Structure formats: C-alpha cells, structure tokens
Amino acid sequence: SHHFGSVTGLLTAIATVTFDGLCDAQEAALAECADNPQARIQAIGMAYIRYAIASPARFRVAFGQVPLDRSDPALMTAATRALGILAQEIRSLHGVTKDSLDERDLEASVALAWSAVHGIAQLLIDEHLFVVAPTLDRDVFVGELVPRMLAMGTGSFVSTSAVNGNN
Numbered sequence: 001s002h003h004f005g006s007v008t009g010l011l012t013a014i015a016t017v018t019f020d021g022l023c024d025a026q027e028a029a030l031a032e033c034a035d036n037p038q039a040r041i042q043a044i045g046m047a048y049i050r051y052a053i054a055s056p057a058r059f060r061v062a063f064g065q066v067p068l069d070r071s072d073p074a075l076m077t078a079a080t081r082a083l084g085i086l087a088q089e090i091r092s093l094h095g096v097t098k099d100s101l102d103e104r105d106l107e108a109s110v111a112l113a114w115s116a117v118h119g120i121a122q123l124l125i126d127e128h129l130f131v132v133a134p135t136l137d138r139d140v141f142v143g144e145l146v147p148r149m150l151a152m153g154t155g156s157f158v159s160t161s162a163v164n165g166n167n
Contacts, residue, residue, distance in 0.1 A: 008067040012075050018055065018062035019078030025051040026085050037093040042150040044089060045117040049146055052121035053138070059125065063118070086110055116153050120146060 004010040029047035033040050052059045060066075068075065090109045123129035124142065133145060 008069055011061055011066050012069045012072045014058060015062040015068050016072070016075045016078045018058040019075070019082050021055065021058070022048060022051050023078065023081045023085060026082070030085075030089075037089065038151075041086075041089045041093055041113065042147065044085060045113070045150045045153075046147065048117045049121045049124065049142065052118075053124050053142070056125045059121065063122075083110060083114070086113055113153070117150070120149060 004013055025047040026044040029043040030040055033043040070076070087106060087110050090106065090113060094109075120129065124138070130136070130138070130141065133141060136145065
C-alpha cells in the first residue's frame with residue numbers, strides 16, 4: 001500500500017504496464033511491416049495476440065474482472081494509445097483522413113477488429129481455440145492459422161456507408 005495505495009492502485013499499475021506493452025509490441029510490428037494497410041492491421045493483430053499469450057497474467061489483469069481505477073490518467077493514456085494505433089491503421093485501410101470516415105463506422109470497425117484479436121488471444125490463453133485444430137501445437141497454431149484468420153477478418157472492416165452504397 002505504500003507504493004500503490006491499495007490493491008486497486010496496484011492492479012491499475014499492472015494494467016497500465018500491460019497496455020504500454022501492447023502498444024510497444026504493436027509499434028514494433030508496424031516498424032517492421034510493409035506500407036500495405038491490410039498487412040499493417042494483420043501485423044498489429046499478431047503483435048497483440050503474441051503479447052497476450054506471452055503475458056497471460058497481465059492480460060487477465062488489464063481485461064479481467066478486477067478492480068481498476070478507470071479514471072487513472074496513466075491507465076487512460078495507455079489504453080487510448082493502444083486503441084489509437086488500431087484506429088489509425090483502420091483509417092489507412094479505408095484510405096481516409098481522421099475527419100473523412102463516419103465516426104460510427106470508425107468506432108464499429110475498431111470494435112470489430114479489437115474484438116477479433118482479443119477473442120482469439122483469450123481463446124488461446126484459455127486453451128479453447130485448439131478444439132478447431134487439435135493436432136496443432138500452440139506455436140504452429142499461432143504461426144499458421146492465426147495469420148489466416150486475421151487475413152480473412154481484415155476485409156470485414158468496411159464502413160456501413162460503403163456496404164449500403166452511400167459512399
């Protein structure tokens with residue numbers, strides 16, 4: 001309690017470190033990635049998943065049902081940075097500037113992309129996703145099937161305006 005004030009303070013600090021680690025992993029993946037928007041989204045998705053399965057306890061703290069101080073400035077900065085990376089890459093995928101994509105379409109695309117990689121990561125951590133391919137070990141699953149899953153999902157991040165013919 002001397003350093004963090006309470007259990008909530010400690011867990012908030014762990015969650016902040018986790019978000020910072022996710023951001024660093026995504027930025028490192030982007031630095032090594034081609035300038036293709038789909039490849040960049042797939043790279044940050046892989047980075048997210050690899051970070052999560054390498055640090056499952058931290059991942060559970062950041063995203064689990066534990067008491068966090070959601071008003072903590074450092075936590076909010078780190079979480080916002082993580083989603084900002086994804087939002088920027090989705091804008092690039094659409095070929096638009098910050099102001100030219102409908103805000104609700106952007107929010108829906110970010111939520112879809114985040115849900116996909118987060119769900120994959122959580123299923124891998126909990127060892128539920130291996131039911132799909134029980135003969136593959138975790139490294140082969142992550143190295144072979146996850147990139148295919150992300151490639152399939154990348155095409156889903158289109159605006160509803162474009163789908164409805166309003167674009």
